[in-house]
Amino acid sequence: MASNKENSGASFTLTDNRNGKSYELPVISGSTGPDVIDIRKLYAETGCFTYDPGFTSTGSCQSDITFIDGDEGVLLHRGYAIDKLAEHSDFMEVCYLLLYGELPTAEQKEKFVSSITYHTMLHEQINYFFRGFRRDSHPMAVMVGVVGALSAFYHDSLDINDPQARMIASYRMIAKMPTIATSAYKYSLGQPFIYPRNDLTFSENFLHMMFATPCEPYKVNPVLARAMDRILILHADHEQNASTSTVRLAGSSGANPFACIAAGIASLWGPAHGGANEAVLNMLEEIGDKKNIPEFIKKAKDKDDPFRLMGFGHRVYKNYDPRATVMQKTCHEVLDELGIKNEPLLDLAMELEKIALEDDYFVQKKLYPNVDFYSGIIFRAMGIPTTMFTVLFAVARTVGWVAQWNEMIEDPMQKIGRPRQLYTGETQRRYIPLHKRGSKSQG
Numbered sequence: 296m297a298s299n300k301e302n303s304g305a306s307f308t309l310t311d312n313r314n315g316k317s318y319e320l321p322v323i324s325g326s327t328g329p330d331v332i333d334i335r336k337l338y339a340e341t342g343c344f345t346y347d348p349g350f351t352s353t354g355s356c357q358s359d360i361t362f363i364d365g366d367e368g369v370l371l372h373r374g375y376a377i378d379k380l381a382e383h384s385d386f387m388e389v390c391y392l393l394l395y396g397e398l399p400t401a402e403q404k405e406k407f408v409s410s411i412t413y414h415t416m417l418h419e420q421i422n423y424f425f426r427g428f429r430r431d432s433h434p435m436a437v438m439v440g441v442v443g444a445l446s447a448f449y450h451d452s453l454d455i456n457d458p459q460a461r462m463i464a465s466y467r468m469i470a471k472m473p474t475i476a477t478s479a480y481k482y483s484l485g486q487p488f489i490y491p492r493n494d495l496t497f498s499e500n501f502l503h504m505m506f507a508t509p510c511e512p513y514k515v516n517p518v519l520a521r522a523m524d525r526i527l528i529l530h531a532d533h534e535q536n537a538s539t540s541t542v543r544l545a546g547s548s549g550a551n552p553f554a555c556i557a558a559g560i561a562s563l564w565g566p567a568h569g570g571a572n573e574a575v576l577n578m579l580e581e582i583g584d585k586k587n588i589p590e591f592i593k594k595a596k597d598k599d600d601p602f603r604l605m606g607f608g609h610r611v612y613k614n615y616d617p618r619a620t621v622m623q624k625t626c627h628e629v630l631d632e633l634g635i636k637n638e639p640l641l642d643l644a645m646e647l648e649k650i651a652l653e654d655d656y657f658v659q660k661k662l663y664p665n666v667d668f669y670s671g672i673i674f675r676a677m678g679i680p681t682t683m684f685t686v687l688f689a690v691a692r693t694v695g696w697v698a699q700w701n702e703m704i705e706d707p708m709q710k711i712g713r714p715r716q717l718y719t720g721e722t723q724r725r726y727i728p729l730h731k732r733g734s735k736s737q738g
């Protein structure tokens with residue numbers, strides 16, 4: 296880990312029914328980004344906890360992996376800008392970078408790609424495991440179940456204190472995730488599972504396992520494979536988001552890596568997180584026509600209406616999400632390649648973006664399109680069904696989860712994650728035996 300330096304302190308006074316005593320807490324600087332106030336001794340010294348629902352002002356760990364400047368719309372992985380990685384790298388290179396901290400040499404890359412490739416096949420018994428699911432299961436439900444179940448198949452990589460076992464588990468998950476994802480899809484169609492092919496790249500393999508059948512040859516379109524690769528890069532990591540924090544929290548108890556990643560997938564599923572790309576497409580279909588946009592913008596602004604513009608807004612970005620810029624460009628490339636001249640949903644999305652970006656409500660709250668705003672349109676054009684959108688996000692984010700999980704295990708500061716609370720319930724009261732309770736008492 297890069298060293299951090301302790302700066303001057305932050306002082307504060309506890310008033311309100313207290314003794315007016317002043318306290319000083321250390322302030323720590325990272326390599327860039329906001330300083331943090333070190334509150335580790337706060338409770339011991341003051342008897343108070345902090346209160347921060349949603350962790351809007353709380354740093355839960357120190358990390359060397361990903362940096363976001365939400366005001367400037369900057370996203371760096373190990374110091375490299377996301378747009379440069381999307382333009383010049385491929386997903387395997389970004390995986391290596393996230394896991395090991397440096398871009399690989401040609402030799403390192405070849406070895407890494409080969410190791411990932413030779414881990415793509417699933418234990419044959421896992422294929423039988425799929426058959427326990429209902430055919431109409433959501434593929435994310437299948438992902439949570441099957442990835443969790445990997446811990447029952449790969450006992451030899453469960454020792455989290457062995458760095459080599461950790462790396463084997465990490466490689467296994469990165470490599471097998473596309474196979475699991477596409478098997479979940481094939482299962483829902485009632486088609487045979489397609490096994491991975493070692494002569495294809497990671498992204499080509501994904502498209503092959505998704506769309507090939509044993510009945511006829513399937514040729515992967517290189518433009519679509521490149522677009523898929525770029526989408527994987529854009530989703531690879533995003534520092535301490537909900538699913539990554541879930542992985543870290545689950546892992547902080549010493550739980551095995553497969554179980555931790557299954558927990559991350561569960562968290563990603565929600566519409567406020569990875570489920571948003573599916574929700575964007577449903578929303579665009581509901582809007583249906585450009586003439587209905589003002590009505591939906593009005594609904595999004597109405598406090599009494601739960602409707603939100605999906606694909607808009609972000610906890611960290613208060614500027615254009617840099618991933619959305621690349622995604623919009625990729626969207627045009629894919630539609631051009633597929634000869635789709637007029638995609639009504641893309642026209643609708645661009646018009647919606649234009650109107651929202653000029654609207655005072657969105658301007659003042661700094662709500663910009665996020666990575667999910669255009670990804671659904673690309674997936675749809677590629678023939679990927681809506682229920683698979685979040686699954687693809689999980690395939691891409693697996694490397695981020697395992698990189699963050701490995702970093703956490705190696706961090707000497709690591710402790711079990713155990714937040715505290717502001718208790719607002721009943722204080723201790725006298726127990727009343729059942730026969731003495733009145734009819735109004737509630738269970």
Ligand code: ACO
Nearest residue numbers: 566567568569571595603604605606607608609610660665
């Ligand atoms: N449409 C309308 N209003 C919005 C939207 C939106 N998409 N997003 C935020 N707001 C409003 C909120 O109502 C709130 O208004 P208020 O201050 O008057 O109460 C204000 O903007 C701040 O929003 P919060 O929900 O407090 O911000 P938070 O950081 O908690 O939420 C989130 C971020 C969940 C992403 C939110 O913007 C949202 O729900 N967006 C739509 C879902 C989405 O696209 N999710 C994908 C996120 S990216 C990812 O996970 C890959």
